[in-house]
Amino acid sequence: MKIETNVWQKVPGTPSVELFAIILKANCVSSNCYIFSAPDALVVVDPGASSEQTEQISRVLTDAVAVSQRPILVFLTHCHQDHSQEAGGLGFPAGTEVKRFAHQSGVEAMKHRDRNLTTAYLYPWNPEICAAEFEGILFASNPAATPPAIELADGRRFELYSEPIRMPDGETLQHQWLSLGGGNRLEIYHTPGHSACSISLRIGSLLMLGDLPFAANPGVCGLDGWNHTDLLQTLRKVDRLMETTAVEVCCPGHGYCVSAQSMREKLRLMESEASNLTDVPLMDAERITALKIYVDELLEETAALLTIFSGRLYTASYYLSLLDEQDSAATRVLGALDIDQIDRILSDFRRIAEAFNTCAMPEWTVVLKGVQVARSLQNVLSTEHVRQLLDFSLVDRAERRLEDFLSLIRGLQFLQTEPPGVVNEIVVNLMKRLKETMMAEPTDLMGSLDDDQTFLQALTRRLAVYSPLRDIEFEFAPAAKDTKANIGAERLDDILTNLLEGMAAMGVKHIGIATRVASGQVEIQLSSRQRLDPAALGKRRLDLYNRTLGWLGGKLERHEHDGNTEFIIRLPLLNSA
Amino acid sequence: MSDLEVTVEQSETAAVVHAAGSVDSNTAPQLQEPLLRAAENGAVQLDLAKVPYMSSAGLRVLLLAAKALQKRGERLRVINAPAQIYNVLNISGFTSFIDVSS
Numbered sequence: 001m002k003i004e005t006n007v008w009q010k011v012p013g014t015p016s017v018e019l020f021a022i023i024l025k026a027n028c029v030s031s032n033c034y035i036f037s038a039p040d041a042l043v044v045v046d047p048g049a050s051s052e053q054t055e056q057i058s059r060v061l062t063d064a065v066a067v068s069q070r071p072i073l074v075f076l077t078h079c080h081q082d083h084s085q086e087a088g089g090l091g092f093p094a095g096t097e098v099k100r101f102a103h104q105s106g107v108e109a110m111k112h113r114d115r116n117l118t119t120a121y122l123y124p125w126n127p128e129i130c131a132a133e134f135e136g137i138l139f140a141s142n143p144a145a146t147p148p149a150i151e152l153a154d155g156r157r158f159e160l161y162s163e164p165i166r167m168p169d170g171e172t173l174q175h176q177w178l179s180l181g182g183g184n185r186l187e188i189y190h191t192p193g194h195s196a197c198s199i200s201l202r203i204g205s206l207l208m209l210g211d212l213p214f215a216a217n218p219g220v221c222g223l224d225g226w227n228h229t230d231l232l233q234t235l236r237k238v239d240r241l242m243e244t245t246a247v248e249v250c251c252p253g254h255g256y257c258v259s260a261q262s263m264r265e266k267l268r269l270m271e272s273e274a275s276n277l278t279d280v281p282l283m284d285a286e287r288i289t290a291l292k293i294y295v296d297e298l299l300e301e302t303a304a305l306l307t308i309f310s311g312r313l314y315t316a317s318y319y320l321s322l323l324d325e326q327d328s329a330a331t332r333v334l335g336a337l338d339i340d341q342i343d344r345i346l347s348d349f350r351r352i353a354e355a356f357n358t359c360a361m362p363e364w365t366v367v368l369k370g371v372q373v374a375r376s377l378q379n380v381l382s383t384e385h386v387r388q389l390l391d392f393s394l395v396d397r398a399e400r401r402l403e404d405f406l407s408l409i410r411g412l413q414f415l416q417t418e419p420p421g422v423v424n425e426i427v428v429n430l431m432k433r434l435k436e437t438m439m440a441e442p443t444d445l446m447g448s449l450d451d452d453q454t455f456l457q458a459l460t461r462r463l464a465v466y467s468p469l470r471d472i473e474f475e476f477a478p479a480a481k482d483t484k485a486n487i488g489a490e491r492l493d494d495i496l497t498n499l500l501e502g503m504a505a506m507g508v509k510h511i512g513i514a515t516r517v518a519s520g521q522v523e524i525q526l527s528s529r530q531r532l533d534p535a536a537l538g539k540r541r542l543d544l545y546n547r548t549l550g551w552l553g554g555k556l557e558r559h560e561h562d563g564n565t566e567f568i569i570r571l572p573l574l575n576s577a
Numbered sequence: 578m579s580d581l582e583v584t585v586e587q588s589e590t591a592a593v594v595h596a597a598g599s600v601d602s603n604t605a606p607q608l609q610e611p612l613l614r615a616a617e618n619g620a621v622q623l624d625l626a627k628v629p630y631m632s633s634a635g636l637r638v639l640l641l642a643a644k645a646l647q648k649r650g651e652r653l654r655v656i657n658a659p660a661q662i663y664n665v666l667n668i669s670g671f672t673s674f675i676d677v678s679s
Contacts, residue, residue, distance in 0.1 A: 303632065304665065310633030311669020314640045318674050321644060340602060343634045347601040350630075468668050505667035506660070533679075536660035 001205075001249055003257040006056075011036065013204030013246055015183045020060050022053060026255035028122070028365055031083040031211075033057055034251055036203055037064050040181025041158070044074045045201055045208050046253060049085035049127070058091035071097040071152055073136070075188075077210025077253055078198040079106030080119045080223075081127055088132025099150050099158070101136030103190065106197030109225075110134070116224035117195070121285055122364040136160070138199060139174050139190050160188075165241070173237045191238060193231025195223070200238065205248035212238065213252045213266060216274035218371045218409040219291075219364070222283035228274070235271040239264055291409055292363040295370035297544035298405045301498075302377060303346045304541060305398045310339045312394075342380055349373045371409060374402045397494045404548070420574050423483035423515050423522045426492050427476060431513075434469050434500075468504040477514040485522040485571035486552050492569075495545045495556075496524070499567050502537040503528055517573060521554075524569040532565040534558065581607050591620035591654070597627035600635030609638045616645040616653070626657035636671065643675050652676050 001012055003021050011017040020035040030050040035057065036043040042064050047057055061072060072092060076084050079102060087100055102110075109117035113129050120129050135150050137143070138160070149159045158178050165173040174190035180203075187202040194215035201208045214220050215231050241247070242260050250263035258266075281287060317334050349369055381399050485492075503511055508528040516523040546556040554571035581598035592615035596608055615621045621642065625631070643653045653675040658666065663679040666672055 304661075307631075307633050307636065307665050308669045311636045311665060311671055314633075314636055315670035315673065318640055318643065322647070339633050339637070343602040343632050346632060347603055347634070350599075350601065351603075501668050502664060505664040507667075533660040536664045538661055 003206075003249060003251065008037065011204045011206055012248055013206075014038075017180065017184045017203055019203075019206065021251070021257070022048075022056060023256060024048075024053075024254070028254075028368055029082055030085075031077075031253045032251070032255075034208060035060055035064075036180075036186075038180035038182065038184045038186075038203075039068075039070075040156075040179070041070050042072045043180065043186060043203075044072060044090070046077055046083040046210070047074060047086040047090060049082045051086075051089075054086040054089050054091075057086075061090065061092045061096075065093050065096050069096070071099060071156075073158070073186075074098060074100045075136075075186075075199075075201060076100075076102040076106060076197075077201065077208060078103070078195045079109050079117065079130075080195065080211070081123065081129070082119070083210070083253060084110065084118065084130045085127060087130045097152050099136055099152075100132055100134045101138055101150075102134050103138045103197035103199050104140045106195070107134040107137055109197065116284070117197075119223060122288070124363070138176060138188055165189075167237055167240055169236070171233060171237065173241065189238075189241065191234045193227055193234040194220070195225040196227065196230070197225070198234075202245065202247065205246050206251055207242065207245075207247045207249070207260070207263075208251045209238070209253070209263070211253045213250075213263065213270070214254065216270045216277060217368075218406050219283070219368045221274070221277055222280040222287075224282060224284070226280070226283075228277055228280065231274055232271060235267050235274070239267060239271075288363050288367060291367045294405070294408070294544075294547065295367055297540045297547065298401055299346070299349055299370060299373065300538055300540040301401055301544050302374075302398055303350075304538065305394060305401075306342050306346065306377070309394060309398075310342065313339065338380065342377065345373055345376050345380075367409065371406065374405050378402050378406075396490070397497065400490060400494060401544075419488065420484060420486050421489040421492065423485050423487075423492070423524060423571070424478045426489045427478070427496070427513055427515065427524070429489070430493050430496055431474055431476060434467070434474075468501055471509065472500075472504050473510045475510070475512045477512070479515040479517045479522070481517040482573075483515055483517060483522045484574045485554075486574055487549075487554065487571050491548065491552075492571075495548065495569065496526070498541070498545070499526055499537070503532060503565075503567075506532050506536050508532070520573050521570045522573050524571075526567040526569075527561075528565050530565070531560065531563050580604065583608055583611050585611050585615055588622075591622045592618065593622045593624055595624045595627070599630040599632075600628055600638070601630070601632040602634040605632075605634035605638050608635065609641065612638060612642045613645055616642045620651055620654070621646065622654045622656050624656050625659060625662055628659065628662065631662050631665070636665075636669070639666075639671065639675060643671075647674070654678075 005021055005023045008018045008020050011019050016039060018037045022033040024030060024032055030048040030053055031046045033048050033053060034045040042061060044057060047054060074087050076087060092098065110130050115121040118129050120127055140148060147159045147161050149157045151157050160176045160178050162176050165175050167173060176188045177185050180186055189200045191198050191200045191212055194211045198210055198212060200210060200212065212234065242264050247260040249257050250260055251257045313334060381395055500511060503526065508530060510529050512527045514525045542556065549555050549569060552571065554569060557568045559566045559568060581596060581600060581604035584595045586593050594612050594615055598604060600608055612621065612623060639653060646653050655675055655677045658677050658679050660679060663677060666677050
């Protein structure tokens with residue numbers, strides 16, 4: 001069943017409930033809103049936080065009340081600002097009764113104007129927390145009556161029946177329900193994890209999960225109220241719930257509705273990902289600011305690497321077009337990698353980052369967008385074509401940056417996945433690799449002469465691995481002492497290669513590399529025989545290398561000596577014993 | 578809203594195309610049209626003094642202009658390239674078929 005937006009449609013699995021879904025393009029400012037029309041009540045799930053949406057909800061409710069006067073029951077899947085802000089702002093005809101429902105802990109968070117638990121702190125415009133009265137306290141620890149009941153002015157009552165559901169593993173899913181008349185029921189489940197006050201709601205075959213589907217996302221896990229143990233339990237319980245009830249469609253708090261089957265697959269994948277998230281630090285304002293700076297640096301670095309990718313492919317296509325009147329070989333080369341797609345991803349991000357700088361976007365949005373961009377780029381880079389066409393080291397460098405970013409933003413530690421390396425060996429291997437790339441004999445071309453396609457691929461690859469380091473004269477003066485340092489070969493190679501390429505691109509013809517051991521540190525000195533424009537490598541890129549080295553206890557310095565530019569990397573020396 | 582401005586002036590020896598603003602997938606078409614038109618008619622210099630950022634969409638426009646000029650045996654000349662753009666053009670191999678000065 002497809003959920004249509006902005007029209008009434010029948011809810012499957014119910015005798016007579018209809019749904020009006022307001023579904024927005026996923027964003028962190030305002031949630032989706034689901035409005036249900038049942039014989040005894042109109043139900044609003046998550047009014048959201050945008051004034052336009054509030055106006056639309058109010059119009060829909062006014063029209064529905066005009067057809068049949070009924071009370072309005074407003075439910076929050078949780079108390080986060082993007083779902084709750086407008087719960088008190090809806091408009092409806094005079095005489096219409098409104099009762100609001102939320103989990104007890106959410107009601108308390110809003111009552112105490114808790115900017116962390118409501119996530120109001122994420123938004124730079126300092127939004128008001130919903131101050132409306134919540135008559136329906138869900139899953140109350142000490143209910144005033146059993147069953148708790150919400151009474152209307154005319155004496156009618158909505159009774160909240162509690163029927164905990166026993167799970168096969170002995171756990172219990174807290175469950176309440178109320179009647180919507182005509183044999184229709186609204187089922188409510190306590191599903192904490194994303195927040196302590198998270199609930200899921202079911203009407204017939206429709207299950208509204210709030211933000212549960214995003215709870216393990218980088219940038220979302222770690223928000224105040226997030227709980228790893230609760231989340232894993234909830235995921236298991238919801239999976240079981242979907243197995244045992246006739247759920248057909250799942251309606252998330254953001255983005256489009258999906259089939260129950262797709263959602264179960266997504267939640268299972270999420271469970272396996274979330275199992276590692278045992279030590280997620282609190283995503284407070286300070287951490288978000290730090291992450292935002294890191295996002296900027298990372299995207300600058302990735303954009304630089306990907307522009308170089310594209311540039312190398314364009315260079316290859318230029319030379320192929322000289323050989324090929326029809327341009328078909330060149331066209332095929334460019335078709336192998338969706339450069340425009342990469343460019344659009346990065347351009348969109350750049351615009352969002354700029355919007356942030358004009359205070360039009362929360363920092364958190366930039367962080368979340370960064371996550372989305374990193375994942376999209378990971379998908380592009382993982383295709384076989386890219387690896388066939390481009391210099392492996394360039395692809396690997398970009399991939400490692402994205403992996404580091406996604407791990408860190410999720411709150412995992414910066415991953416030193418490789419064993420510490422011996423700096424002298426790393427430098428020697430790097431120089432050897434560069435030399436091999438530059439000196440690659442045309443055997444690959446000779447060996448592929450029999451087949452057009454293979455020959456084109458080999459030729460393209462040779463053109464696309466163009467390196468500015470090919471004309472550089474290197475001189476290496478290794479330290480005589482042991483140079484085992486706290487860094488893996490790949491990360492040090494990445495930083496060194498980027499610095500060397502940057503120096504070469506600025507016209508340097510000679511680069512001296514020297515290693516030294518002093519005061520418990522290994523020092524790697526890259527020196528040119530000329531002054532280099534500090535802007536050429538990009539401040540943010542240098543900041544990123546410095547940050548990466550900083551996580552490993554090291555740092556990157558730039559010095560000017562007698563008109564020459566030097567980069568010095570310092571790393572903690574490790575005992576090789 | 579456009580945040581790339583392109584103006585063209587004719588010197589004695591070449592059409593000089595001045596760009597001001599970032600060249601990315603949103604703005605590259607604004608550079609492509611006047612640059613290719615200039616490339617069809619004679620020698621071209623592209624002045625990037627006021628371009629803080631160029632993405633691969635910008636590189637693509639340079640490639641198209643270079644190919645148009647190459648048909649007449651000419652090379653595109655990029656002048657006043659900011660250090661970062663110069664760096665990318667060099668690392669990606671563009672300096673082997675266009676002339677770039679910073």
